[in-house]
Every structure is written in C-alpha cells, then in structure tokens.
Amino acid sequence: SYVLTQPPSVSVAPGKTATITCGGNNIGSKSVHWYLQKPGQAPLLVMFYDDDRPSGIPERFSGSNSGNTATLTISRVEAGDEADYYCQVWDRNSFHYVFGTGTRVTVL
C-alpha cells in the first residue's frame, strides 16, 4: 500500500517560515492535499491539488510537489498556525485515500 511519511514535529519562531514535507514514492505524479487540525476540532483543508488555496486560507500558505516530496510552506508564522498538519493523496492503484503520518507544528 502507498505510504506517506511526514516529520513528527516542526518548531518555528513567530514570523519565520515553517516547511512541512510529505514523502511518497513518485508523489509528484499524484495530487496532494493538505489539512490542518487543531485540538478538538475537525480537520480543515488548507491546500488542494498541490498548490491551490481554498478561499479563506491566507496567502502565507503555499504548496509544491515534485519527485518524491510534497511540501507545505507557511510563511510569517503566527501563533494561530499551531496545529497538526496532514498530507493526503488518492492512490488510484489501490482505490484508497492515503493520509500522511502527520506533523505537529509548534510556534515557539
């Protein structure tokens, strides 16, 4: 089955840039979507089709996808960005949705 690997945690100072990676075999050939989840809340879509932002998501959020790594970048990090972040793809070989292992972003 297809596996997506994320770093367990990323720490970043306010105002700096957070980079969250999502590794998968030839993930560049798939469409990657990203979600954030705060404690006790439902997941929220923050990036879709690699680099598109849903309405209401700040321009500080950007995405890219190439080779074996997809990346979600949060510029000018704010305290409110602290959350768990998950990448996700549709694996057309297995007809399965696959979520990454999740990354906890901590704002120092």
Add this chain to the structure above:
Amino acid sequence: EVQLMESGGGLVKPGGSLRLSCAASGFTFSSFSMSWVRQTPGKGLEWVASISSSSRYTYYADSMKGQITISRDNAKNSLFLQMNSLRAEDTAVYHCARGFGGNSPGGMDVWGKGTTVTVSS
C-alpha cells in the same frame, strides 16, 4: 451554511455493532462523494470508507474491509456507516467528510466534528 453532523457513536462491547449517521445540509448532497475518516486517540487521520455520489462505487480501507458497510440516502441527505464485529482498536472519533475531484477522487473539503466510538467491555 455547508454543514455535516455525525451521530450514532457510543460505548459498545467488543464484537458489537454500531451504525453511524451523518446529516448533510447547505449543499446538494447528491452531487458529492462522501467519506468516513477516523482518528484514534493521540494518533493521526485514517481513511475508513468512501462512496460515490450515486452509490455506484464504494471503497474500503483494508483494515476494516468486511467489517463495515458505507451507504447513503440522497433523498434524506444522509450518509451511514454500519460497523460490525467491533474491536478495541476501532475506538476513535469518526468524521464524515465531503469529497471533491469528480470522477477522479481528490480530497475532502468539508468535515464534520465527528462522533466518538468507544469499544470496551
């Protein structure tokens, strides 16, 4: 307002069954695929099952295949998950989510807050 609201969770003994429901509002339910995603305590998101807009296609995670059935009633704007032979490891918050991507599944753009399933004797 686009909204999904789950219900039907609760405490169930190992080997027992539960039927989860998800009520949709604020959008044309029959035009979207729907999914169930669960989150075990302290762990990440795990996709459980999905169903196409017309119910023609259903997909199941290997971990629960044979144990669950996803269904929907477009006339009642409702999604269901029948879970049987429940085990302790099925304890989780179960979210329903709206899919996007048309004929080629993409992701999930609307999520419910979830309903908690606890499997314990």
